[in-house]
Amino acid sequence: MERILFGDNQFFAVNHISDDKSRAQSIKFKDDSAIIKVLDDARAAGINTFMCTTHDRIGAICDIIRADPEKYKDFKIFPCMPYAHKYANAVTELGIAGTLKQYVPGNFFGSLFKGGMAYITKDFESIMELMIDAEMKMFKDIHTPVIFLQNVITDLLLGLRATDMLVAFHHYIRKKHNADAGFITMNMPKLLKALQEGGVENPIICTSINKVGFRMSGGKEVYEETLKNQKVRVIAMQVLGGGAIHPGEAIEYVCSLPNIESILFGASSKPNIVSTANYIHQFDSKK
Amino acid sequence: MLKVALIGAGKMGISHLSILGGYANADIVGVCDTSKMVTDFLTKHGRFNCFSDYNKMIAETKPDAVVVAVPTKFHYSIIKDLLEKNIHVFAEKPFCLTYEQSEELVKLASVKKLVNQVGYHNKFIGTFKEVKRIAQSGALGDIYHFIGESYGPVVVKKKSDTWRSDPAEGGGCLMDYASHVIDLLSDILSPVQSSKGTLLKSIYSGQVEDAVYSLLELQSGQSGVLSVNWSDDTYRKMSTSITLVGTKGKLISDANELKLFLKDDNSLNGYSKGWNVKYITDLQEGVDFYLRGEEYSAQLDYFIKAAEGKVPNTINSFASAANTDKAISIIKKSSI
Ligand SMILES: NC(=O)c1ccc[n+]([C@@H]2O[C@H](COP(=O)([O-])OP(=O)(O)OC[C@H]3O[C@@H](n4cnc5c(N)ncnc54)[C@H](O)[C@@H]3O)[C@@H](O)[C@H]2O)c1
Numbered sequence: 001m002e003r004i005l006f007g008d009n010q011f012f013a014v015n016h017i018s019d020d021k022s023r024a025q026s027i028k029f030k031d032d033s034a035i036i037k038v039l040d041d042a043r044a045a046g047i048n049t050f051m052c053t054t055h056d057r058i059g060a061i062c063d064i065i066r067a068d069p070e071k072y073k074d075f076k077i078f079p080c081m082p083y084a085h086k087y088a089n090a091v092t093e094l095g096i097a098g099t100l101k102q103y104v105p106g107n108f109f110g111s112l113f114k115g116g117m118a119y120i121t122k123d124f125e126s127i128m129e130l131m132i133d134a135e136m137k138m139f140k141d142i143h144t145p146v147i148f149l150q151n152v153i154t155d156l157l158l159g160l161r162a163t164d165m166l167v168a169f170h171h172y173i174r175k176k177h178n179a180d181a182g183f184i185t186m187n188m189p190k191l192l193k194a195l196q197e198g199g200v201e202n203p204i205i206c207t208s209i210n211k212v213g214f215r216m217s218g219g220k221e222v223y224e225e226t227l228k229n230q231k232v233r234v235i236a237m238q239v240l241g242g243g244a245i246h247p248g249e250a251i252e253y254v255c256s257l258p259n260i261e262s263i264l265f266g267a268s269s270k271p272n273i274v275s276t277a278n279y280i281h282q283f284d285s286k287k
Numbered sequence: 288m289l290k291v292a293l294i295g296a297g298k299m300g301i302s303h304l305s306i307l308g309g310y311a312n313a314d315i316v317g318v319c320d321t322s323k324m325v326t327d328f329l330t331k332h333g334r335f336n337c338f339s340d341y342n343k344m345i346a347e348t349k350p351d352a353v354v355v356a357v358p359t360k361f362h363y364s365i366i367k368d369l370l371e372k373n374i375h376v377f378a379e380k381p382f383c384l385t386y387e388q389s390e391e392l393v394k395l396a397s398v399k400k401l402v403n404q405v406g407y408h409n410k411f412i413g414t415f416k417e418v419k420r421i422a423q424s425g426a427l428g429d430i431y432h433f434i435g436e437s438y439g440p441v442v443v444k445k446k447s448d449t450w451r452s453d454p455a456e457g458g459g460c461l462m463d464y465a466s467h468v469i470d471l472l473s474d475i476l477s478p479v480q481s482s483k484g485t486l487l488k489s490i491y492s493g494q495v496e497d498a499v500y501s502l503l504e505l506q507s508g509q510s511g512v513l514s515v516n517w518s519d520d521t522y523r524k525m526s527t528s529i530t531l532v533g534t535k536g537k538l539i540s541d542a543n544e545l546k547l548f549l550k551d552d553n554s555l556n557g558y559s560k561g562w563n564v565k566y567i568t569d570l571q572e573g574v575d576f577y578l579r580g581e582e583y584s585a586q587l588d589y590f591i592k593a594a595e596g597k598v599p600n601t602i603n604s605f606a607s608a609a610n611t612d613k614a615i616s617i618i619k620k621s622s623i
Contacts, residue, residue: 159305
């Protein structure tokens with residue numbers, strides 16, 4: 001993984017700190033060209049990996065990237081699935097079974113549903129595999145070396161103690177999609193322990209790491225301890241603590257920690273991209 | 288360790304179960320849901336002890352406390368049953384379908400001295416807690432107007448029917464979205480006394496309202512506007528906000544950002560004359576296990592601690608949720 005990864009929250013009005021800013025962003029990024037322009041700015045700053053949710057609009061971005069293979073030859077995408085709101089809304093409307101029927105491709109369920117609900121319970125892992133394949137369709141012919149499970153699902157399964165499903169995700173991504181699996185979480189120490197117990201060594205985990213301890217469940221100290229003593233490939237996200245910390249100070253803290261392979265950040269203007277990237281280079285060079 | 292069980296592992300129940308599972312300080316003794324697919328998953332992958340009949344679960348697992356997250360129409364009878372069996376109850380919101388049912392359960396819980404809580408999670412959000420503190424500090428002067436709003440994309444086209452589209456089962460924007468805002472306003476200012484007029488609008492739904500616009504008067508005499516619409520797809524998810532307008536200042540807050548304008552200096556510690564902005568990151572305490580917002584973890588943590596006798600059972604009690612049910616009936620009546 002590259003040291004700096006570029007995120008997508010700013011494009012889809014996912015702002016953790018202000019609904020006003022979220023609205024301004026959704027106006028700014030109404031057209032795909034506005035997103036592409038910022039991605040090009042990030043590439044110009046040397047950031048070639050785009051980590052993004054499998055949001056419907058990413059499909060259109062992938063079309064643009066596919067159409068210009070020369071320009072995007074070094075470009076990588078780290079997909080993060082699923083886009084949970086899509087499924088949450090569907091569950092409200094259709095129920096769990098109805099949602100699976102709508103989103104799991106093929107006629108896998110056509111026949112099963114006729115036979116009654118009991119059949120569906122047969123194999124949750126195959127259902128997950130079919131859904132992964134469906135989410136990956138939009139990335140056809142695009143380089144996706146790491147594929148992530150979104151935190152809502154990772155943490156839901158973690159809390160439900162369904163670690164076997166997380167481990168199944170890990171193996172399936174490697175086997176079928178020839179990529180590394182990654183996990184986004186708000187509970188890094190707990191997740192790492194569960195994955196290790198499930199036999200997953202040195203996993204890729206993307207998690208909040210910031211000087212103020214924002215969204216570092218159980219406390220910053222447990223995280224620092226884990227980073228120091230465990231084998232794990234961490235991607236630090238929310239490094240600015242949702243905007244609570246000055247960028248320089250924020251990056252200095254993250255760069256001082258061991259086992260942080262990459263830093264994920266998002267920005268919607270060229271100056272902000274360049275300045276954050278510069279901070280990372282600056283503090284890295286001091287090490 | 289406290290023995291906890293769950294009844295209803297749907298969208299909300301699954302989230303409660305995961306949060307309880309992520310914590311180290313509760314022993315989840317049983318899970319009950321009538322959907323076989325759900326219990327099969329939880330048995331096979333979560334190794335939970337699952338049941339389809341809650342009476343059987345209670346008898347076999349003897350929980351100290353139960354989380355109830357079944358559709359609203361089942362709340363009353365199940366909660367009553369649990370209280371009679373001397374079990375502490377955390378119930379999802381809205382509390383009951385009628386105010387009379389709510390009142391009865393408030394009394395029963397009090398007679399039985401059982402811990403009782405309802406899932407109005409906004410009260411565990413740092414920004415809204417701060418709104419309450421500011422409102423009660425007097426820094427805004429005489430609060431002569433409020434606006435309570437919530438918008439989001441639940442019903443954005445004509446849809447197939449679920450229990451949410453049936454008024455008899457607790458469907459509709461008033462019971463679902465609006466109840467959160469009403470509950471928050473009651474807590475920050477005071478419970479609803481009357482409504483001066485209400486528009487319940489169906490936008491896409493056949494039988495229930497998708498938007499609620501109401502002029503409210505509170506027991507304190509303060510008045511203002513409730514404006515809620517669950518068919519607004521300019522929002523990615525539910526967004527709730529509270530505006531308070533007073534003679535000495537004005538406050539606008541959603542879950543993430545609190546903006547306070549003060550006319551004078553020194554009226555409130557930590558704030559100065561003019562506009563002040565605080566963010567959730569300044570105001571929210573962390574949690575031990577995070578799933579979908581600190582407030583969801585914090586409310587369950589509070590419930591468990593209350594059941595263990597470590598905190599008072601004052602936030603989101605049945606009594607406060609019953610006030611909200613009463614307000615819902617007042618608003619409904621005023622629309623006819
Ligand atoms: N706090 C919030 O913001 C919030 C959000 C959504 C829902 N809710 C509330 O949570 C409750 C449940 O809503 P939901 O969205 O999870 O609904 P849901 O339909 O997804 O889940 C209900 C679950 O209860 C099960 N069930 C039904 N009858 C049962 C019975 N007799 N015994 C055992 N299980 C039974 C169903 O199989 C289903 O799995 C409602 O009261 C709702 O208003 C609150």
